[in-house]
Every structure is written in C-alpha cells, then in structure tokens.
Amino acid sequence: MRVAILGVGTVGEAVARILVRNASIITARAGKSIEPVVGVVRDLNKPRDVAGMHLSTDLSAVLERDDIDVYVELMGGVDGAYAAIKRVLERKKPVVTANKALLAYHRDELARLSADVPFGYEASVAGGIPIIKTLRDGLSANHIISIKGILNGTSNYIMTSMMKGGVKFKDVLKRAQELGYAEADPTFDVGGFDAAHKLLILSSIAYDIHARPEDILIEGIENISSDDIAFAKEFEYEIKLLAIARRIGERVELRVHPALVPKDKMIAKVNGVMNAISVAGDAVGETMYYGAGAGGNATASAVISDLIDIARGINPPMLGYKAPIAPLSLVPKGEIQSKFYFRLNVEDAVGVLAKITKIMSEHALSADAFLQRRDDENSLEATLFFITHTAFEKDAVKFMQILKSSDFVRGEIFMMRIEE
Numbered sequence: 177m178r179v180a181i182l183g184v185g186t187v188g189e190a191v192a193r194i195l196v197r198n199a200s201i202i203t204a205r206a207g208k209s210i211e212p213v214v215g216v217v218r219d220l221n222k223p224r225d226v227a228g229m230h231l232s233t234d235l236s237a238v239l240e241r242d243d244i245d246v247y248v249e250l251m252g253g254v255d256g257a258y259a260a261i262k263r264v265l266e267r268k269k270p271v272v273t274a275n276k277a278l279l280a281y282h283r284d285e286l287a288r289l290s291a292d293v294p295f296g297y298e299a300s301v302a303g304g305i306p307i308i309k310t311l312r313d314g315l316s317a318n319h320i321i322s323i324k325g326i327l328n329g330t331s332n333y334i335m336t337s338m339m340k341g342g343v344k345f346k347d348v349l350k351r352a353q354e355l356g357y358a359e360a361d362p363t364f365d366v367g368g369f370d371a372a373h374k375l376l377i378l379s380s381i382a383y384d385i386h387a388r389p390e391d392i393l394i395e396g397i398e399n400i401s402s403d404d405i406a407f408a409k410e411f412e413y414e415i416k417l418l419a420i421a422r423r424i425g426e427r428v429e430l431r432v433h434p435a436l437v438p439k440d441k442m443i444a445k446v447n448g449v450m451n452a453i454s455v456a457g458d459a460v461g462e463t464m465y466y467g468a469g470a471g472g473n474a475t476a477s478a479v480i481s482d483l484i485d486i487a488r489g490i491n492p493p494m495l496g497y498k499a500p501i502a503p504l505s506l507v508p509k510g511e512i513q514s515k516f517y518f519r520l521n522v523e524d525a526v527g528v529l530a531k532i533t534k535i536m537s538e539h540a541l542s543a544d545a546f547l548q549r550r551d552d553e554n555s556l557e558a559t560l561f562f563i564t565h566t567a568f569e570k571d572a573v574k575f576m577q578i579l580k581s582s583d584f585v586r587g588e589i590f591m592m593r594i595e596e
C-alpha cells in the first residue's frame with residue numbers, strides 16, 4: 177500500500193520513520209507492506225529524518241497522483257487541510273488525519289464525503305490512547321452515560337506544576353514553553369479550545385450530536401491563582417482542566433473548564449503531560465484510559481493503526497452510525513448544573529457576609545462551605561471563598577454579575593466548577 181504524507185513535521189516525520197523501522201511487524205499485521213512514498217512540505221531545505229522518502233512542495237500535483245493508495249494529512253490548519261482531504265475523498269482514496277481542529281468544524285461533511293471511502297482519525301484525540309476505536313467500536317453496545325477527560329497535556333502539565341510545585345501560572349507557562357510542551361501562543365491549549373475540539377469529536381461518536389466549538393461552554397486555566405491552589409489543597413481537591421460530555425435524558429451537556437476534583441478520584445491522579453479519559457456506558461459501567469496525549473511517536477502510533485485497518489480492508493462508518501438515531505439536543509449553557517466555587521475580595525466590614533449570603537439565596541444558590549482569609553492584619557480587604565450546593569450555571573453567572581456591581585466587592589470574582 178503506497179502512502180503520501182501531507183505534512184512532514186513532528187508527526188509526519190515519526191510516521192515515516194516508524195513505517196520503516198517497524199516494517200516487518202506492520203506488514204504481518206496489515207497483510208501487505210505500507211510504504212511512505214512521498215511527503216509534502218513547504219520548505220525542502222529543512223533537515224528531516226524521513227528514511228529516504230521523496231519530498232515535494234507541490235501539494236496539488238501529489239493530490240492527483242494515481243500511484244498513491246492512501247493519503248495521510250498531517251499539515252494542520254482547517255481550510256487548506258479540508259480542501260486537500262475533500263479532493264482526495266472525491267477521488268475515492270482513503271484518508272488518515274490527526275487534525276482535531278479540522279474535525280471540530282468539518283466532521284459532518286467529512287462523514288458524508290467518506291461514506292464509501294475509509295477515513296481514519298484515531299490520532300485526532302488523545303494521541304496515543306486509542307479512544308476513537310474504543311468509543312466507536314469497543315463500546316458500541318452501550319448508551320454512553322458520560323465522558324470525562326483530561327485531553328490537553330499542556331494544561332495538565334501546568335496544573336500539576338502549580339499544585340505540586342507551588343509555581344505561579346505565568347512561570348510554569350514559561351517553563352512549559354522552554355521544554356516544548358507549550359506553543360509560543362498558548363491560548364489554544366490553556367484556553368480550553370484544543371480540549372473542546374477533542375470533546376466535540378468524542379461526543380459525535382458517543383451521541384451523534386453535531387455541536388460546534390461556539391455552541392459549548394469553554395473556559396481555560398489562565399485565571400487560577402495561588403489562592404485557589406491553597407484552597408484546593410486545604411479541602412483535599414486537585415484542579416484539572418476537564419472536558420465533560422454527559423447525557424441527561426434526551427439532552428447532552430458538553431463543557432470544558434477547570435474543575436475542583438476530589439483528590440481520591442482516579443482522574444485527579446493524572447499528572448504532567450499525560451491524558452486520561454473515563455467513559456461510562458450503561459452496560460459496561462465506568463472504564464478508564466490513560467496514556468500520552470501528544471508527541472510525534474505516540475501520535476504516529478495512532479496514525480499507523482488507521483493505515484493498518486485500511487490495508488486490512490476495514491471501513492467502519494466514520495462516526496460509528498450506519499443509520500441515524502433519535503436526535504439528542506444540547507443542554508443550553510445556562511442550564512448546566514454543578515456545584516460552584518467562588519473566590520472574591522471584599523471590603524472587610526461588618527455585614528458584608530450577610531449581604532452576600534442574601535444575594536446567594538435570592539439566586540437559588542446556597543453555601544456548602546465558606547472560608548475567609550486576610551493576608552495582612554492591617555488590610556481593609558478580605559478574600560472570601562465559597563463552595564455551593566448544586567445550582568444552575570445561569571444563577572451562578574447572575575450572582576457574580578450582581579456582586580461585581582456591588583460597592584463592597586473589590587476586583588474580579590473567580591468562579592470554578594466542582595466535579596465529583
């Protein structure tokens with residue numbers, strides 16, 4: 177089977193290398209050899225370890241070649257990658273991609289275009305963890321109750337360093353960039369968008385639901401302070417950026433945000449750049465998957481497993497549905513329910529606490545725990561921390577708006593959800 181690799185960067189280079197290094201076991205498992213024939217790049221002068229594979233900068237010409245059996249898209253980006261893949265599928269040639277951003281926006285069109293052509297995207301979510309096949313094939317007998325994942329290694333590395341090493345967000349981010357764990361522009365990772373893209377892909381498989389990033393609740397870890405870390409430690413929590421999909425009746429809740437997670441939960445113990453996903457099915461119960469979420473080799477491992485499936489003639493429906501199911505709708509952001517944590521600075525005066533609890537009760541919120549701290553004896557301000565019982569997102573947001581406009585709150589109010 178002759179393969180073209182569109183994009184020979186971190187992942188593409190690893191794919192070319194492993195196809196050569198592990199050729200004999202791959203051939204035995206695939207039933208035929210899988211050969212990287214040509215790679216497409218922008219700059220032919222960059223040094224690359226591609227085991228003798230021919231390189232070209234002419235993407236259009238490579239897309240029209242008749243001697244290529246399968247195309248692997250590893251360029252990244254949305255529009256250019258979509259146009260290239262669309263052309264390949266129109267020519268009825270199989271495609272493998274690791275491009276989660278592309279799938280977050282175009283998976284429905286791609287599912288239609290690839291109805292009778294194999295389309296592999298195992299590498300698009302959680303790198304080396306085979307979660308797409310697990311959800312689509314291994315758990316296909318189940319109604320999926322929930323998916324809860326740590327899907328972004330950069331954010332998890334930062335949160336782990338903040339929790340364990342007492343390092344501030346800005347300083348850990350700088351170190352993560354130096355170590356190559358974080359991009360120069362980290363917004364995509366620390367802002368929760370990368371995890372959201374992956375969650376949308378998983379939720380399409382679990383629920384056949386067709387949401388886009390802008391439809392769902394996405395918050396990042398940028399505003400977590402050392403005060404929040406100290407609170408989490410005192411109350412036996414870890415803080416994790418979680419991607420959550422949960423079925424509630426005929427509706428599905430989708431959200432990405434940092435959350436306080438009890439320390440003894442399995443997902444709370446996932447540290448550093450590692451990813452983990454917990455999937456609960458109505459028949460199987462709770463299952464858990466752990467592994468490297470990124471990196472050239474781990475991601476290439478997933479890409480090549482798709483290539484082996486194609487060589488074997490395996491062609492499951494892209495999102496796992498041969499026929500439509502009764503549609504599920506998305507829970508509107510305001511109707512998502514959880515317990516909340518609030519941190520705010522207030523004027524340190526008699527009666528302030530009573531005023532806050534009154535506003536809380538007017539907005540269907542009730543405090544489960546409360547803590548007050550004053551760093552400096554002479555300060556006229558105090559930091560308050562609240563944990564609430566389960567409430568609606570819209571009530572928590574309204575509560576914050578009213579507090580912000582009050583004359584006793586100083587500065588921003590920080591809110592985080594609690595996931596038990």
Ligand SMILES: NC(=O)c1ccc[n+]([C@@H]2O[C@H](COP(=O)([O-])OP(=O)(O)OC[C@H]3O[C@@H](n4cnc5c(N)ncnc54)[C@H](OP(=O)(O)O)[C@@H]3O)[C@@H](O)[C@H]2O)c1
Pocket residue numbers: 182183184185186187188216217218219220222233235249250251252253256274275276277299300303469470471472475
């Ligand atoms: N890196 C990971 O750990 C990881 C994990 C999971 C998924 N992914 C996904 O895998 C894909 C590739 O990621 P990567 O980290 O390997 O990216 P990368 O290192 O930036 O490599 C991209 C490659 O594509 C080439 N390229 C980009 N635009 C091109 C164009 N218009 N025409 C021709 N060649 C083009 C680049 O050429 P030049 O080298 O000449 O610039 C480069 O070789 C992305 O969709 C990413 O989201 C990556």
